[in-house]
Amino acid sequence: MHRPLRIAVGGIHIESSTFSPHLSTADDFEVTRGDALLARYAWLSPAQPWAADVEWLPLVHARALPGGAVDAASYDAWAAEIVDGLARLGPVDGVLLDIHGAMSVVGRSDAEGDLVTAVRSVIGPQPYVSAAMDLHGNVSPVLFAGCDLLTCYRTAPHVDVWETRERAARNLVEALRRGERPHKALVHVPILLPGEMTSTRVEPARGLYARIPEIEARDGIVDAAIWIGFAWADQPRCRGAVVVTGTDADATTGAARELGEHFWAARDEFAFVAPTGSMDECLDTALVAVKEPERRPFFVSDSGDNPGAGGADDVTYALARMLARPEIRDGAVRAVFASLVDRDAVAQVADLPTGSPVSVSVGGRIDARDPGPVRLDGVLEAVAEDPDGGRCVSVRVGGLSVFVTSRRMQYRQLASYERLGVPVDAVDLVVVKIGYLEPELFEAAGDWLLALTPGGVDQDIERLPYQNLLRPVFPLDRDFVADLTVATR
Template sequence: MPRPLRVAIGGIHIESSTFSPHLSTADDFEVTREEALLSRYAWLSPTEPWAADVEWIPLVHARALPGGAVDAAAYEQWATEIVDKLAAVGPLDGILLDIHGAMSVVGRSDAEGDLVTAIRSVIGPEPYISTAMDLHGNVSSVLFDACDLLTCYRTAPHVDVWETRERAARNLIEALRRERRPHKALVHVPILLPGEMTSTRDEPARGLYARISEIEAREGVIDAAIWVGFAWADQSRCKGAVVVTGTDATVAAEAARELGGHFWAVRDEFTFVAPTGSMDECLDTALAAVADRAKRPFFISDSGDNPGAGGADDVTFALDRMLARPEIRDGSRRAVFASLVDPQAVAQVADQPVGSPVRVAVGGRVDSRPPGPIELDGILEAVADDPDGGRCVSVRVGGLSVFVTSRRMQYRLLASYARLGVRVDEVDLVVVKIGYLEPELFSAAGDWLLALTPGGVDQDLARLPYQNVERPMFPLDRDFGADLAVVRG
């Protein structure tokens, strides 16, 4: 009887904007170890047949909401823990590396590449490494060379996160049982687009990602994956990528070439997932539209400060423009602003009785771009504890409820609004710090606009001060031909 396979699991999972002044520290991360780490994975509770006869060894997994670059000390702490545990556990057959792919660390230009290099320095070249990643991650040459299997999500918004992790694990176990290292092929595509132009709900991304099932059905292919890349980091690895793994090197290379060519061919077809405009233009449209009840609630994405992509979550520009509207200030229109992170402001008012008049400055403490902190003169409407945002308050100013949180969070779930006493189907307008609407908000929206607001994840990439992204790069550059060379591994 063959011995059980020994496979370790761990990783660091965050998306980091180098254009955001926010610094992601250890306090921003949820860290799991030991049995708590293994219990994250449904295929181990109970163990699926394909995962049986495997000794699953937990390392450490650290995960955070997207933010700014990670503090170097926090990264070193977890990277060292992973390496030290690998050195202590003895011989391994493989590693499941559960990562995002767009982590930036202060002082490093290829954080995941550095992490996998450190891992290889301990385990050597023989164990297989399989990565599960976000499609908004990056595949550097270093990461590609060090890993045997690479896969990523196939949906945006991401509804296949756990399916992807299980696929990465299953592909790893099957490859180990075949006792034959997979062939792999990489094509880098010189395209850099925000996620809000590449949702798989819409063409051309929908059709591009639909190709994956046909590619995977080919004899000799194990997995096909397409990375959009991460637009809000100024690093040379940031670009589109296609990786195909398989048992046949020629088939894998040809499939990668096809997908890379398809990606490049449709580059001019990518458009924003919703109509766009300045914040004031979006407010004009929304406030005119909500007279039609079918348009309520009308959502506006404050996209430039989206914490789900790395924004600081405290830019006050959109709030300032809302408060400038008489129909919102006088209560003629019922509106919600979700949200600003400001633990100082929350601490100042949260212990007062609900219904009390409050005056408190909010926002602009991390990302201080104009107008900076804004003074709210209103009523403490609600106080609640949120599993994501910590202690949260709602301050009512006229017809506007302003949500303020103790921790950075993204108001993507209706339950989070309800904790602060708001049913979105009863309001006219919701301005939310988000990019594309996550599924619950998308279903709830009577209509929706994407405001091109300032912040660390500005959707107008031409406004960002890139210095290290490889050029030419679409859409920053347009009049060039792409070198879609296939790199085999």
């Protein structure tokens, strides 16, 4: 009979654009502690066999929609709670870090590296640390050194989030049971690409990630992981990475080198997951396409202000371009714009009777780039409470329903549209602040374009004012020989 292992669980989970003026604060986060934290993990209810003989010790977990950098006070409070909690627990065998990997904190350039360093300062070098991450995270040398096991999602859009967390936990338990610290190998790949060029629905990312099961099945390999990296933070750690962990040093090192070389060799094959254009070019195409029933609803991604990647969620550029179209204003084309966050605008109109005429300025309060706030002169179409967006309204201007929310949110689920009485299958055109279409929207779309709009997560990364990246990095630089050195521990 094994003695019960003592494993602490916690983390801070957000991706943060340093190019977005939004500041992520404690109010943006969902925080869980105690039994509520452990209840997040399906393998504990009821416990899977590998997890049963473990004393799982909850710390704190904070999670938020992607946004701008996290204010230092909020981060410091949660990091201190994790550190203090570990100190109170006494000796532990391991720590499971449930993190994203692309958190930015005001004044820090490697937030997750800072967090794992703080954890190690309490638990010391002997306990094992396992990190579950998003493939759009970053693996800095400090994070790599502080963790014994690292793994990340293998799909984008991410449909294996919980599977990844379970894998990180299971790998940790099994490594502790073996009693041998895993070998690990890291290859930094000098590539920095937006997620919308690296969807695993299409090549080359589909084929690249398809290599993982075969490598993982080899003797001496525990886990293989590929990080695309996070393109919207101006930090030295932002670039592609491969990490392989295993029980055999040579097999681990060889697999990391192999995956890193395949990643680098595919660099010129990466392309946007959908046809792209300016907002006006996308509208030109969409307004013709919606005349064909099979292409409705036609989706256009307002990708530069995607809150799912860290955009402020209130850039009005795409809305203004829609309102400039006579077909939309006169109602010949039925359209939706989802959405803008503007708590004040919602408060101004939400208590009026449905159907009331309204005149309200929306957007441009956080990210004030052109054209800034836009005035909506229309009718209050609907009011609803949304679990993500809080109190929300739909303002109808001609043929256009403009969704305005009290909290930042991403309209990625069909139910969110239905709450405001505008199901997507009842309209011709949907412009949504998103990058690649999340699964429900992808299935609903008759056709789709990705607009290269301005914002804090501009998909045309060559327009971004990087100052601190490690150079050279593809595609900002092209004429160089990649350093694919394998770092081992």
